[in-house]
Amino acid sequence: DYPRVEIGPENPLSVERDQTAKLECNIDAKPKPEQVKWTRNGRFISSHPTHTIHRVSLQDAGRYTCSADNGLDKIGEQEITLNVLYPPIVQIETKAKTAEEKETVHIKCNVTANPPPVTIEWLKEGDIDFRRNGDTLVLRDVRAEDAGTYICRGINMMKPYGGKTLEREGNASVALLVRHRPGQAVITPEKPVVHVGNSVSLMCKADPPGYPDPQYRWYRDVGGEISTTVIAQGAQYLIPKAGLSSEGKYHCHASNELGNGGMASATLEIHQPPQFLAKLQSNMIKRAGEIDFFVTCSAKGKPEPSITWLKDDVEITPELHRYEVKTNVDKGPNGMVTVQSMLKFTGKARPNGNDLISTDRGQYTCLYENEVNKANSTMHLKIEHEPIVLHQYNKVANDIKETAEVLCKVQSYPKPEFLWHFGTTLLNTGGHYEILTNSDGNDVYTSILKISNVRHQDYGEYHCRVSNSLNHIQVPIRLQPKGPPEKPNKLKAVELGSNYAILSWNPGFDGGLANTKYFVSYRKIVIPNESLMTEECAAVAASGAEWMEFDCQREVPCTISPLDHHQSYVFKVKALNTKGVSEHSNEITATTKVEKIPIPLMANFDPETKILGLNIGATCLSMVAIVESVMYGDTPMAAWHIIEKVDLQVNGHDPTYREHEIKHFVANRRNNGRSLGNTLDDIPIPIEDELNPRVRVKLCLKINHEYCGEYLEADIGQSLIQEASIVELPTLIAILVSCVVAALFAVLLVMFCRCKRNQMKESVKSKEYDIDSIHPSIVAQQNQAPPPYYSASSLENKALEHSMDLAMDQNTALYASQQPTYGYHQQNAMIPPAPQNDCKFRTALPIAYMMLGALVRFFFFLAWLTSEI
Numbered sequence: 020d021y022p023r024v025e026i027g028p029e030n031p032l033s034v035e036r037d038q039t040a041k042l043e044c045n046i047d048a049k050p051k052p053e054q055v056k057w058t059r060n061g062r063f064i065s066s067h068p069t070h071t072i073h074r075v076s077l078q079d080a081g082r083y084t085c086s087a088d089n090g091l092d093k094i095g096e097q098e099i100t101l102n103v104l105y106p107p108i109v110q111i112e113t114k115a116k117t118a119e120e121k122e123t124v125h126i127k128c129n130v131t132a133n134p135p136p137v138t139i140e141w142l143k144e145g146d147i148d149f150r151r152n153g154d155t156l157v158l159r160d161v162r163a164e165d166a167g168t169y170i171c172r173g174i175n176m177m178k179p180y181g182g183k184t185l186e187r188e189g190n191a192s193v194a195l196l197v198r199h200r201p202g203q204a205v206i207t208p209e210k211p212v213v214h215v216g217n218s219v220s221l222m223c224k225a226d227p228p229g230y231p232d233p234q235y236r237w238y239r240d241v242g243g244e245i246s247t248t249v250i251a252q253g254a255q256y257l258i259p260k261a262g263l264s265s266e267g268k269y270h271c272h273a274s275n276e277l278g279n280g281g282m283a284s285a286t287l288e289i290h291q292p293p294q295f296l297a298k299l300q301s302n303m304i305k306r307a308g309e310i311d312f313f314v315t316c317s318a319k320g321k322p323e324p325s326i327t328w329l330k331d332d333v334e335i336t337p338e339l340h341r342y343e344v345k346t347n348v349d350k351g352p353n354g355m356v357t358v359q360s361m362l363k364f365t366g367k368a369r370p371n372g373n374d375l376i377s378t379d380r381g382q383y384t385c386l387y388e389n390e391v392n393k394a395n396s397t398m399h400l401k402i403e404h405e406p407i408v409l410h411q412y413n414k415v416a417n418d419i420k421e422t423a424e425v426l427c428k429v430q431s432y433p434k435p436e437f438l439w440h441f442g443t444t445l446l447n448t449g450g451h452y453e454i455l456t457n458s459d460g461n462d463v464y465t466s467i468l469k470i471s472n473v474r475h476q477d478y479g480e481y482h483c484r485v486s487n488s489l490n491h492i493q494v495p496i497r498l499q500p501k502g503p504p505e506k507p508n509k510l511k512a513v514e515l516g517s518n519y520a521i522l523s524w525n526p527g528f529d530g531g532l533a534n535t536k537y538f539v540s541y542r543k544i545v546i547p548n549e550s551l552m553t554e555e556c557a558a559v560a561a562s563g564a565e566w567m568e569f570d571c572q573r574e575v576p577c578t579i580s581p582l583d584h585h586q587s588y589v590f591k592v593k594a595l596n597t598k599g600v601s602e603h604s605n606e607i608t609a610t611t612k613v614e615k616i617p618i619p620l621m622a623n624f625d626p627e628t629k630i631l632g633l634n635i636g637a638t639c640l641s642m643v644a645i646v647e648s649v650m651y652g653d654t655p656m657a658a659w660h661i662i663e664k665v666d667l668q669v670n671g672h673d674p675t676y677r678e679h680e681i682k683h684f685v686a687n688r689r690n691n692g693r694s695l696g697n698t699l700d701d702i703p704i705p706i707e708d709e710l711n712p713r714v715r716v717k718l719c720l721k722i723n724h725e726y727c728g729e730y731l732e733a734d735i736g737q738s739l740i741q742e743a744s745i746v747e748l749p750t751l752i753a754i755l756v757s758c759v760v761a762a763l764f765a766v767l768l769v770m771f772c773r774c775k776r777n778q779m780k781e782s783v784k785s786k787e788y789d790i791d792s793i794h795p796s797i798v799a800q801q802n803q804a805p806p807p808y809y810s811a812s813s814l815e816n817k818a819l820e821h822s823m824d825l826a827m828d829q830n831t832a833l834y835a836s837q838q839p840t841y842g843y844h845q846q847n848a849m850i851p852p853a854p855q856n857d858c859k860f861r862t863a864l865p866i867a868y869m870m871l872g873a874l875v876r877f878f879f880f881l882a883w884l885t886s887e888i
Contacts, residue, residue: 022048022087022095028180031100034075035179042070042099044085052089059083075103106187107132107173115194118161126156126193128171136173144168144192163199163227168192201229201273201280208285213261214391215291221256223271225280233273233280240268263289263353289353292392293320296357299385299398306489307404309375313363316385316396323348323356324389331381340368360385377404377430380462401462405490406431409463413494416501416531417473425468425496427483434458437466438484446481470498501531503599507592510604517614519580524592524604526575532596537571539579541590544608584614585640613640616718616728620674624681624714624733631665631679631733633716639671641721646681647730649713659715666721711735 027043034040044055045068057065059081064070072079080103086096111128118124130136141156143149144167151157158165172190179185204225213219223235237251250256258265266289273280297317305312318324326346328335335342343363350356362383365373380402386395410428417423429435437456439446446468448454453469466485470477483494505527514521522539529535543564571577571592582588587610594601621634633644646663665679712735719727 020047020049021091021093022046022052022089024085024087024095024097026085026097026099031102033102033104033178033180035177035182035185036076036103036105037074038179040072040075040079040101042072042083042085042101044068044070044087044097046087046095048087048089048095050089052087054087056086057083058086072101075101077103077105079103102133104133104177104179106177107136107175107189109171109173109189109191111171111191111193113193115196117196117198118158119198120162121160124156124158124161124195126169126171126195128154128156128173128191130154130171130173130189132173132175132187132189134175134177136175138172138174140172142170142172144170158195161195161197163197163202163230166195166197166199166227166230168194196230198230198277199227200275200278201225201233202227203281204235204272204283206269206271206283206285210288211285212288212290213258213265215262215289217261219258219261219265219287221258221269221271221285221287223254223256223273223283225273229273229275229277229280231275233275235271235273238270240270245270258287261287261289263291263355265289266353289321290389290391291319291321291355293318293324293387293389293394295387295394295396297359298396299383301397302399302401304401304403305375305379307375307377307402310371310373311363311365312373312375313361314383314398315359315361317357317359318387318394319351319355319357320387320389320391320394321353321355322389323350324358324387324394326358326360327386327388328360328362329384329386332384335362340366342366358387375402377402377407380432401432403432403489406435406485406487406492408492408494412528413496414528415496415498416528417470417498418501418531419473419475421473423470423473423477423498425470425481425483425498426465427468427485427494427496428463428465429485429492429494430463431485431487432462433487433489435464435485435487437464438486439466439468440482440484441479473498499531501598504528504530504532504535504594504596504601506602507537507594507604510590510592510607512590512607512609513576515609515611517584517612518582519578520582520588520590520609520611521576521578522590522592522607523576527594527601529594530596530598532598534573535594535596536573537575537577537592537594539569539571539577539590539592540566540603541569541579541588542566543583544587544589582611584611586611613720613726616640616642616720616726618728619644619716619718619731622714622716622731622733624712624735625737626712626735627737629681631663631681631714631716633665633667633677633679635667635669635675635677635718637672637674638669640669642667642669642718643721643724644677644679645717645719645724645727647715647717664724667718 025045046052054066055068057070080101082098082100084096084098086094088094108131109128130139139154141151170190170192172188174188177185202225204223207222211219235254236249237256238245239250266287268286270282270284272282295318299314299316328344343365346360348358380400383398383400384395406429409430410426415423415425446452455467458464478498480495480497485492507524507527510524512520513523569579589606589608591603591606593603617636617638619633620636623632644665644667647659648662649657650660663681669675714733715730717727717730
């Protein structure tokens with residue numbers, strides 16, 4: 020057979036550019052041909068049955084022929100077409116096109132693709148709304164705003180062999196340049212501010228920018244007018260180091276060959292941190308008692324700096340009454356402000372109002388501050404004064420054979436000298452005594468007399484003589500045996516809460532024992548301000564107020580808790596150690612805060628009777644009810660307004676019900692104002708409308724209407740509170756209990772009667788059976804089990820111990836009555852079964868007991884509930 024050729028995998032074969040193409044040639048011949056030949060345009064290209072082309076290009080597209088010859092004088096051949104697919108190739112005739120304003124612009128783009136494009140469109144960079152279809156872009160009457168970059172995009176759909184349909188696109192861009200003059204210029208930042216010495220950069224930009232590219236020129240105001248002198252060119256104006264002279268108004272505009280754009284202006288503001296004109300003297304020495312002393316400092320800055328005086332880094336305030344500050348402000352050119360301040364050492368807390376005292380010593384600072392920075396000047400002031408004693412107690416306590424340390428601590432300037440005497444004897448270091456002196460570097464000096472192995476004769480009064488160039492003092496300090504503590508003093512309340520009080524005091528001498536503890540005693544008292552508490556509660560608070568004690572350990576201040584809220588207490592404190600207890604300190608009175616103002620339990624308003632009903636829970640607070648309602652005035656906007664203030668008479672133990680008539684609550688329609696002629700009533704009618712009014716109530720302290728609880732909106736309609744209050748709750752409970760008792764009694768009576776009737780029927784049946792069975796059959800007796808025997812005495816004991824069980828067992832009771840001593844109970848087979856009725860007396864009894872117990876428990880529960888309510 021001559022060769023038959025088949026071409027594949029399909030014809031034509033579609034392959035995407037840069038992909039691999041496989042041309043297949045299948046030969047059917049006998050004999051088999053010696054070779055296969057692939058040719059293109061008559062040129063041999065391959066002898067393999069499958070011709071593979073890697074990275075197919077556009078030049079590879081065309082016709083390919085596969086032929087085979089097996090020597091039978093006939094050549095078999097077939098032709099296949101390779102179709103190369105590629106995305107759109109977009110070309111624009113130019114990269115940039117220049118046009119004049121109001122001109123019509125045509126720009127054409129050429130798009131080639133295989134398969135051909137399904138879409139050709141124009142887009143504009145930065146404008147998502149711009150879209151034109153077609154290969155030619157036409158813009159009529161172009162303006163400066165039309166300038167920009169335009170993009171021509173082509174899209175085609177291709178389906179290569181063995182693959183899915185693909186969407187491919189190609190694009191090209193062209194810049195449209197519209198010749199126009201620059202538009203309005205803008206300077207950024209709009210309000211430039213720079214600190215003295217720093218650099219500042221101003222940027223100028225025109226919108227539209229202009230084409231050809233514009234030139235930017237900068238100008239500056241001189242004498243309040245724009246100077247014609249160009250101070251800089253370019254879009255940026257840089258001032259490397261700004262000074263006060265740099266402040267002013269700057270202008271810029273853009274221009275090109277077509278004209279000038281609008282002028283932009285910005286005012287540059289130069290800020291200067293505080294700069295001292297006069298500082299404080301770094302060190303100064305004055306003497307106690309000098310008068311009218313003052314110090315000054317002065318600084319300038321922009322914006323105006325504030326001045327603060329500090330002593331030892333703590334702000335000096337007028338509340339100290341020891342200093343007076345006077346400040347003068349002088350505004351100069353260019354907004355510069357000079358601030359001069361004087362600190363005068365005067366005040367009513369000083370001796371004679373203007374004397375220097377020893378405590379004036381320290382570090383003084385005048386601090387200037389503005390938005391730019393801070394600046395300060397510091398002075399160290401030393402006050403010459405005689406020695407001042409600083410140690411707290413002139414007592415020391417030690418026992419025999421201990422080492423005592425008698426301490427003498429003073430503040431002095433200049434430096435003092437110490438001498439110790441015991442009686443007339445001058446003490447020096449050596450043997451029984453040792454004297455140590457130290458300083459903290461802050462004009463505080465301490466001399467310690469150590470007495471080793473204390474003896475009885477060492478007890479007594481020692482004298483510490485302290486002297487400097489101004490004066491000398493002699494301080495007596497007593498050494499004594501250890502003993503009980505001295506009483507605390509100056510007790511005061513530092514902080515009060517709703518359930519706690521923080522107390523502080525000055526401890527007395529601890530008797531030489533460091534483990535001294537403090538106990539605070541306190542009790543309730545009547546609140547001094549009667550307007551805070553009802554009279555009834557005040558009487559209760561005064562009655563039965565016993566002293567209670569709180570262990571503060573060694574803590575000073577001490578927090579006493581828990582306490583009742585809004586309650587007055589009297590406090591006192593004592594000290595205790597192993598040697599004894601001190602007297603109590605002074606007594607103080609303090610009242611805890613109100614924890615929370617309650618809300619009404621219930622509120623009801625009846626529009627027909629204008630009666631407001633309030634149910635207030637038990638409380639001791641003296642309160643007033645603030646009643647509000649919605650008000651419609653001359654506008655449709657509604658608002659809550661006070662319409663009434665109701666004084667309340669509350670109860671500290673039980674809830675109280677109060678009714679109050681709101682006389683001026685007149686139901687008018689919306690937007691109908693009305694004056695009622697007094698302070699509370701000179702408002703528009705506080706009602707939403709005549710059919711649906713809204714009322715709300717809050718409770719406030721009578722002495723402070725600003726301290727209130729939360730609102731409760733009243734129910735609208737006839738009040739059920741008063742009707743329910745006609746029958747008191749205890750009465751209701753008593754009626755309920757009586758009904759339950761009567762019902763249970765009736766049930767028990769019915770059960771008893773039924774059981775009695777059934778028992779009588781059983782008795783009749785039993786008698787009938789006894790007559791018939793006087794002579795039982797012998798056969799029946801032989802088949803019975805041996806009878807059990809019982810002792811009469813044991814039976815009697817069992818009956819005493821288990822009388823309830825015997826009463827419930829009818830057979831046992833019957834046997835006990837028939838056999839007083841020894842005997843047996845016959846279990847005759849002929850005895851009939853017990854009657855099947857549900858109401859035997861033996862069943863009714865335990866049920867009765869159970870119901871009676873349940874009744875008792877229920878009664879006790881109701882009694883407890885009544886007491887709680």
